[in-house]
Amino acid sequence: MDLLRIQGGVPIRGETRVYGAKNAALPILAATVMAAGTSIIEDVPNLEDVRVMMQILEQLGARVRWYNASSVEVDASSIHSTNVPADLMQRMRSSIFLMGPLLARFGDVTLSKPGGCVIGQRPIDYHLHGMRQLGAKIDERHGYIRCSARRLVGTSITLDFPSVGATENLMMAAALADGVTVIENAAREPEVEDLGQFLMASGAVIEGAGSDTVVIHGCSHLHGTTYQIIPDRIVTGTLMLAAAATRGEVTVLGARLNHLGAIVQKLRDTGVRVDVDRDIITVKCDETPQAVDFRTAPFPGFPTDLQAPFMALLTTSSGTSVIHESVFEARFKHVDELKRMGADIAVDMRTAVVRGVPTLSGARVTASDLRGGAALLVAALMAEGTTEVDGVKHIDRGYQSIEEHLVMLGARIERVCV
Numbered sequence: 001m002d003l004l005r006i007q008g009g010v011p012i013r014g015e016t017r018v019y020g021a022k023n024a025a026l027p028i029l030a031a032t033v034m035a036a037g038t039s040i041i042e043d044v045p046n047l048e049d050v051r052v053m054m055q056i057l058e059q060l061g062a063r064v065r066w067y068n069a070s071s072v073e074v075d076a077s078s079i080h081s082t083n084v085p086a087d088l089m090q091r092m093r094s095s096i097f098l099m100g101p102l103l104a105r106f107g108d109v110t111l112s113k114p115g116g117c118v119i120g121q122r123p124i125d126y127h128l129h130g131m132r133q134l135g136a137k138i139d140e141r142h143g144y145i146r147c148s149a150r151r152l153v154g155t156s157i158t159l160d161f162p163s164v165g166a167t168e169n170l171m172m173a174a175a176l177a178d179g180v181t182v183i184e185n186a187a188r189e190p191e192v193e194d195l196g197q198f199l200m201a202s203g204a205v206i207e208g209a210g211s212d213t214v215v216i217h218g219c220s221h222l223h224g225t226t227y228q229i230i231p232d233r234i235v236t237g238t239l240m241l242a243a244a245a246t247r248g249e250v251t252v253l254g255a256r257l258n259h260l261g262a263i264v265q266k267l268r269d270t271g272v273r274v275d276v277d278r279d280i281i282t283v284k285c286d287e288t289p290q291a292v293d294f295r296t297a298p299f300p301g302f303p304t305d306l307q308a309p310f311m312a313l314l315t316t317s318s319g320t321s322v323i324h325e326s327v328f329e330a331r332f333k334h335v336d337e338l339k340r341m342g343a344d345i346a347v348d349m350r351t352a353v354v355r356g357v358p359t360l361s362g363a364r365v366t367a368s369d370l371r372g373g374a375a376l377l378v379a380a381l382m383a384e385g386t387t388e389v390d391g392v393k394h395i396d397r398g399y400q401s402i403e404e405h406l407v408m409l410g411a412r413i414e415r416v417c418v
């Protein structure tokens with residue numbers, strides 16, 4: 001079991017390049033099973049969830065390998081199973097992305113409830129309801145879910161909430177259905193658009209991916225392709241927040257401003273300086289940030305995945321901030337740990353009130369989910385003294401060699417095997 005030991009109070013400085021987005025890489029890797037050929041996905045981050053997805057693809061019979069340090073090659077022509085192993089389903093939420101692609105290509109898939117960050121109930125009812133609307137028969141028993149269909153038929157689907165995962169799963173299933181599928185109230189996240197771009201590069205016909213109405217014209221087959229995924233906006237945001245929290249100056253290369261509007265705006269509202277020059281973002285902070293209020297919302301709103309790291313920054317701001325978490329009902333697990341470090345935070349249901357304190361102090365804390373873990377790192381980097389962050393496996397699910405990345409920026413952080 002690993003923990004991260006951080007000597008806080010050191011401003012981070014320097015230049016770093018952001019790698020590809022986990023939340024784009026995972027559905028795109030799952031979608032490679034739809035092509036009876038070889039796909040090469042570039043800019044794939046080497047992190048735990050990606051490794052689990054590669055293991056799943058291998059167990060289904062695909063030939064999967066790192067083509068080079070940041071590209072993954074998947075040859076899906078040899079797939080011989082449509083059964084996603086239960087132990088791998090448990091390892092991450094994104095295992096659910098196998099549902100649409102396997103059903104679409106083979107007419108059959110058996111899986112179980114996915115694991116992943118415990119940040120709310122996270123049901124999969126929109127996914128299942130949409131698959132039924134496309135003509136799939138769903139059989140749920142003994143914890144297993146079997147979806148089957150002789151053929152999927154295009155239809156009109158309106159989501160109750162713009163779920164990222166459901167939009168992506170249904171887009172993938174509909175890509176090989178007969179006829180046209182329209183998804184209304186679709187999620188508009190950049191990762192949804194990226195999946196759409198990948199599917200189109202593989203031969204699918206899709207309009208509007210990344211808008212609230214996606215139209216998918218089903219086709220008979222997809223082919224292999226080479227595709228580069230988008231930069232990770234959540235990693236970019238985390239680095240920007242770490243720079244501000246430590247009162248440092250960091251330049252992130254390869255970012256996409258149009259994916260980061262809400263976070264750039266909110267950071268500027270705190271008084272932190274954010275300069276943007278095409279795909280280069282520089283964050284500089286030499287004064288105490290001002291308190292700000294925000295509420296998380298689907299894109300282009302403030303991303304729920306940066307709620308916890310932003311809260312960490314606000315713990316030492318000047319004034320009182322009110323944060324409302326509107327996407328997940330239980331995404332405040334980091335609060336008690338931040339309080340252990342001296343933060344003053346009160347939570348009432350989905351609202352957190354953060355009263356800024358002059359400094360945090362190092363403590364032993366435990367990450368219990370991915371972005372909550374990132375928040376603890378941001379807090380640890382600015383705290384006085386030493387912080388030990390336990391539960392690093394959660395952070396490793398979504399950040400590639402996080403300590404190496406931060407050490408390059410001058411952070412004093414080491415991974416300790418206990």
Ligand SMILES: CC(=O)N[C@H]1[C@@H](OP(=O)(O)OP(=O)(O)OC[C@H]2O[C@@H](n3ccc(=O)[nH]c3=O)[C@H](O)[C@@H]2O)O[C@H](CO)[C@@H](O)[C@@H]1O
Nearest residue numbers: 023094122123124125126127161163164165166304327328
């Ligand atoms: C791998 C990936 O891309 N993960 C992201 C994805 O998760 P994920 O795709 O799981 O998130 P969703 O957008 O589906 O969830 C949003 C809300 O809808 C609810 N819901 C969702 C599906 C469903 O069938 N029924 C239902 O009620 C969820 O419980 C949640 O309250 O989008 C989230 C919201 O931006 C991000 O925090 C995650 O990082």
Ligand SMILES: C=C(OP(=O)(O)O)C(=O)O
Nearest residue numbers: 093094116117305370371
């Ligand atoms: C919640 C997240 O991931 P997942 O949906 O894979 O659990 C996340 O990336 O913050």
